[in-house]
Amino acid sequence: MLDTTVEYPWPKRRPEWSERVLRQLESGKLSVYDRSGVVAEFEDAWSEAHGTPYSLVTNSGTAALHSAFYGIGIGPGDEVLCPSYTFFATSASLFQLGALPVLVDARPDGSFDPEAAAALVTDRTKAVVLTHMWGLPCDMDAIVAFTRHHGLSLVEDCSHAHGATYAGRPVGTFGSAAAWSLQTQKLIAAGEGGVMTTSSREIYDRAQLLGHFNKRALQEMDPQGPLYQYAVTGLGLKYRAHPLGIAFAVGQIAELPAWIRNKQGFAEKIATLFARIDGITPLTLSTPERVSAHYALLFEVDPGRLPGGRDWLVAACNAEGIGDVDIPKATSPLHTLHLFQKPLSPVTTYDRAGIRSTFPVADRLAARTFKISVPCAPAGFEEEDARYLEGVRAVTEKIADHLTHHDGPGADARLAAATPGRGAR
Numbered sequence: 283m284l285d286t287t288v289e290y291p292w293p294k295r296r297p298e299w300s301e302r303v304l305r306q307l308e309s310g311k312l313s314v315y316d317r318s319g320v321v322a323e324f325e326d327a328w329s330e331a332h333g334t335p336y337s338l339v340t341n342s343g344t345a346a347l348h349s350a351f352y353g354i355g356i357g358p359g360d361e362v363l364c365p366s367y368t369f370f371a372t373s374a375s376l377f378q379l380g381a382l383p384v385l386v387d388a389r390p391d392g393s394f395d396p397e398a399a400a401a402l403v404t405d406r407t408k409a410v411v412l413t414h415m416w417g418l419p420c421d422m423d424a425i426v427a428f429t430r431h432h433g434l435s436l437v438e439d440c441s442h443a444h445g446a447t448y449a450g451r452p453v454g455t456f457g458s459a460a461a462w463s464l465q466t467q468k469l470i471a472a473g474e475g476g477v478m479t480t481s482s483r484e485i486y487d488r489a490q491l492l493g494h495f496n497k498r499a500l501q502e503m504d505p506q507g508p509l510y511q512y513a514v515t516g517l518g519l520k521y522r523a524h525p526l527g528i529a530f531a532v533g534q535i536a537e538l539p540a541w542i543r544n545k546q547g548f549a550e551k552i553a554t555l556f557a558r559i560d561g562i563t564p565l566t567l568s569t570p571e572r573v574s575a576h577y578a579l580l581f582e583v584d585p586g587r588l589p590g591g592r593d594w595l596v597a598a599c600n601a602e603g604i605g606d607v608d609i610p611k612a613t614s615p616l617h618t619l620h621l622f623q624k625p626l627s628p629v630t631t632y633d634r635a636g637i638r639s640t641f642p643v644a645d646r647l648a649a650r651t652f653k654i655s656v657p658c659a660p661a662g663f664e665e666e667d668a669r670y671l672e673g674v675r676a677v678t679e680k681i682a683d684h685l686t687h688h689d690g691p692g693a694d695a696r697l698a699a700a701t702p703g704r705g706a707r
């Protein structure tokens with residue numbers, strides 16, 4: 283067992299980010315009512331980074347997604363094609379709009395499968411929402427061709443993929459709207475928060491109306507637009523972000539390109555370390571076209587080659603001290619969750635189900651994969667990153683050695699006892 287548990291500490295806390303929070307606190311501006319101050323600063327930097335005219339900061343990624351769906355005009359009776367293999371917040375806010383998520387199976391790397399989606403289009407289908415899972419961009423050429431062919435809007439959930447690119451273009455710029463979570467674990471971390479982007483003035487106006495009533499909506503909405511009369515009250519929700527969180531996050535945006543660059547090397551190293559264990563394959567490494575943000579690196583374990591499969595491997599890594607090796611639990615395929623099996627909405631009743639196919643790929647991903655954090659190497663934290671990598675190296679080496687020599691000198695009593703069908707005899 284290693285001396286210390288190997289976990290990747292996140293978010294990092296640069297002194298200048300903390301000072302920015304303190305300055306915001308001392309300014310007394312603990313609510314930002316309009317598009318000004320640190321909120322405007324964040325939005326401008328986000329728009330600049332994505333080459334998009336409109337960014338809207340919210341108090342969560344869920345709120346950003348809800349705003350995007352309302353923004354593109356989704357309402358009662360509409361169907362939206364959604365991945366089954368994602369975190370449920372990708373599509374759960376559709377229930378608030380009376381729309382129905384129709385679930386789609388994944389490709390083997392966990393990305394949205396437009397071929398599986400094609401069979402599920404009906405005359406009620408209005409849009410597609412996809413997630414760039416674990417940071418790896420989906421196959422955007424195929425997906426954009428699919429949505430254009432069927433005349434569907436596209437919403438990108440980029441909550442795992444801050445700074446990821448497809449063919450050199452940032453994710454979040456391929457559809458009608460995009461959303462990012464800024465929650466603590468995310469690459470740009472505000473604690474709680476979210477951001478939505480769009481290049482459509484109309485979508486921006488509708489999105490603001492949903493959660494940014496009064497000062498911001500009056501200031502920002504088109505006075506000639508059809509919904510301006512509602513700007514004072516909005517529609518009953520408040521999605522303004524806490525400025526202290528945004529003050530913490532705003533300085534991180536400029537770091538993003540360097541973080542993404544540095545993560546590529548770390549991901550390759552971690553993949554190489556795990557490759558020493560027979561039966562383990564990385565699923566979400568970048569390709570020349572799809573540059574992952576590496577929110578996490580996902581591996582598949584072949585139980586035919588590694589007895590005990592994924593569960594044994596994760597237990598062994600955890601027992602040896604790598605707490606970051608983890609089975610995604612909240613991210614279970616949506617077709618296994620009650621809300622998606624028996625859809626329930628506060629604003630409508632459903633006369634049909636959103637589960638209309640089988641999900642062999644999502645099921646396989648749920649049964650066979652584990653994930654691990656990928657360091658990001660912000661300047662000043664190199665030592666921490668090196669320690670993390672060293673921990674992963676030591677544990678993977680020990681497990682690989684144990685599996686190769688479990689009858690010989692490399693045997694480890696605890697690993698042997700834990701290995702089904704191997705050491706315990």
Ligand SMILES: Cc1ncc(COP(=O)(O)O)c(C=O)c1O
Binds near residue numbers: 413439476
């Ligand atoms: C893929 C995905 N979508 C949406 C969300 C929702 O974001 P939030 O927790 O900020 O509401 C999250 C994160 O938690 C997520 O991982």
